[in-house]
Amino acid sequence: MSMFCFQCQETANGTGCTIAGICGKKDDLANMQDLLIYLVKGIAIVHTEARKLGIKNSNADEFIVNSLFMTITNANWDKNDFFNKVRNGLEIREEIKMMIKKTGAKLSNSSDYVNWYGESNLEFESKAASQEVSILATRDEDIRSLRELIMYGLKGLAAYLQHAAHLGYKDDSIYAFMQNTLAQITDDKATLEELIGLSMEVGKYGVHGMELLDTANTSTYGHPEVTKVNIGVRQNPGILISGHDLKDIEQLLEQTEGTGVDVYTHSEMLVANYYPAFKKYDHFVGNYGNAWWEQKREFESFNGPILMTTNCIVPPKASYKDRMYTTGATGVEGVTYIEEQEDGTKDFTVIIEHAKQCEPPIEIEKGEIVGGFAHNQVGQVAGQVVDAVKNGDIKRFFVMAGCDGRHKSRTYYKEFAEELPKDTIILTAGCAKYRYNKLDLGDINGIPRVLDAGQCNDSYSLVMTALKLKDALGLESINDLPLSYNIAWYEQKAVIVFLSLLYLGVKNIHVGPTLPAFLSPNVTNFLVENFGVGSITNTKDDLDLFMNVGVS
Structure with a gap:
């Protein structure tokens, strides 16, 4: 088989995608995602040992969280992003190893996770396609099952941690736990009982992570209020924002104020309509469309640009691909990416100017929906x-x-x-x-x-x-x-x-x-x-x- 992935509900035949992903992911991209996870485990191993020596590397924390988020289903489709990410990860891993060496200590782990190194994209692809990087490298079905259950839990937790971090809320104890856990699931001596216990610990820190994000959101934007959300359209050009990141919609609303461009939410971004901080914007119209998988039809009829802030991207149709923009952990080859600047802000000018040249959205429904509970x-x-x-x-x-x-x-x-x-x-x-x-x-x-x-x-x-x-x-x-x-x-x-x-x-x-x-x-x-x-x-x-x- 040219790949193996079974992390989502729609995996082929209910067992695993082996040629290409049902999601649309090609085998070479799937393998590069596996390589990034392989490298993340190596960084987690060395950083866990470094922490015991009093050494902390915030770049490693951020890298691990972002990398786990990038490999969530339907998040990032750009193989070049993974080449660059692996290259960056190798630099971080080697930097931590050097910091450990300077203390006079020696790494207790000498596995391939810690020592593999490559420089070219060709080397990366060769390693990514190797059996040792594959999920199936774990032969025991039950051990593999628990390792992946833990891994997928950590991926979900990473998404929530990245949103909280964007609002300035971080918890080093959660980062330390995640990295120690990533290190433990590489240990072939770990028993089924230990892995079961570890999966329950992931749940414990999942509660902490969701509580952290809840605090970040409500402290920044107020508590959600019961709200009637408009699902119709107005006659101004609009920008459609999808995904989950509230910091992104905050900045987009600030930058579109007074421009004559309306803002609509899509799918999981619906929640933004419930927060009191966003209700002051008269050009914040409401919600357009439904869940993520209907976006090919809905993005086409929206007419204006679409900003994808997180996962839930379906490979875009040519009819609207030039109107799609990505940011955060997301990426699509050939789609403009909005970088975060050094001060943590993002400049959405290119999207706003694009919107001004577009027709207003085509109305696909009318009425209201109620949320905010x-x-x-x-x-x-x-x-x-x-x-x-x-x-x-x-x-x-x-x-x-x-x-x-x-x-x-x-x-x-x-x-x-x-x-x-x-x-x-x-x-x-x-x-x-x-x-x-x-x-x-x-x-x-x-x-x-x-x-x-x-x-x-x-x-x-x-x-x-x-x-x-x-x-x-x-x-x-x-x-x-x-x-x-x-x-x-x-x-x-x-x-x-x-x-x-x-x-x-x-x-x-x-x-x-x-x-x-x-x-x-x-x-x-x-x-x-x-x-x-x-x-x-x-x-x-x-x-x-x-x-x-x-x-x-």
Whole structure:
């Protein structure tokens, strides 16, 4: 096989992509991503040893987080970015090794992770295509499964850490943990039991990472507010911003003010409409379109430029490729990249001037959607919610957070939402909500039946909401709540949310539309037996199962 990748839900045949990625990733790009991860492990090994000697290298911290983010599904499609990144990583690794040598100490690890070196792109490609860099280099299926479960959790955590860092919020203890963990998963002596324990630790730090980002977002932009978001268009030229990074939309709104150019959000950037800091901008129109996978149609009809701030990029069509721009960890060959300047700012002038030359967006829908139900907002109406539970008006809550995707089987989530009893509430975060957030599902005593907390990282908000309800109802465990988890997953940020929920003791999580291909049968059985993890079947049987939990 020319490559191997099974990190996303849509992987070929539910087992792994071996010729090219279902996502559109070619084998040479997939292999270069594997090489970057291989190098990241080497940097983590030497930096972990350096930390024990009191040596810290902030460039290594930033490099590791950014590199993990770059290799998330649908983030970066530019092979040249990976050549440059590997070259930079080798410099950082060698610099740390030299710093260790100057103390008189010696590296205890002499593996290829630490010692491999290359200079040319040809050497990089040769190494990237070698068997030792491949995921399949780990022969034991269960060890490989747990190593990748941990790796994908760390990739998701890295995404959240990079967003927090953009707002000036960092936690060295999380960086140190990530690097020590990356070093540990290269150790062939690590047992299954040790790797299982390590995966739970990843969940623990996942909670810390999401809490850090929540603090960064709310301290900078205020707590999300319940908001009616316009989904129609105006007659000015516009810029469409997609992804997750709130710092990027802040700067874009500042720079477009007074230019006659409107700004619209797309997919997971919808959450920006809920933050009070952004509501002062009259040219911030609302949201355009749906989840990431529909962008080829929606980007074409938008007419104006599109700024991709994070992953969720589908290889662009020629009809709008010249209108696409990338920034942060993202990249597409032939697409203009917006660099971050030394002071941490970005200059979006080229996008704004481009927008002025474009036609206004074509309207694809009208109306409003409601969101902004983060933990602070729900806390303000907790008494009302608790009363509705106690008097029987609300029978059950369903956490339907996570990612959307292209598989036809995902119509399940729309049907499930439509068939839920009218005395149930949906708690959601992430782009999975686009399957049902525009349906007229009504309310219960004025409480909307779909409570959208925001982005995938705002699953933290859903956990905080559940804990507040547990305390308000006088329950001992979060698992005693009338609450079921029916979560859709697609990529690695869903993995860190999953591990975080397991760490918090949440049981009986159902994951769909398929279980991850990287979970071996034995690892899957462990999750089933110890946490009650399950898959989805069909809406009728699943509803019967969920609604009868705890009923004798």
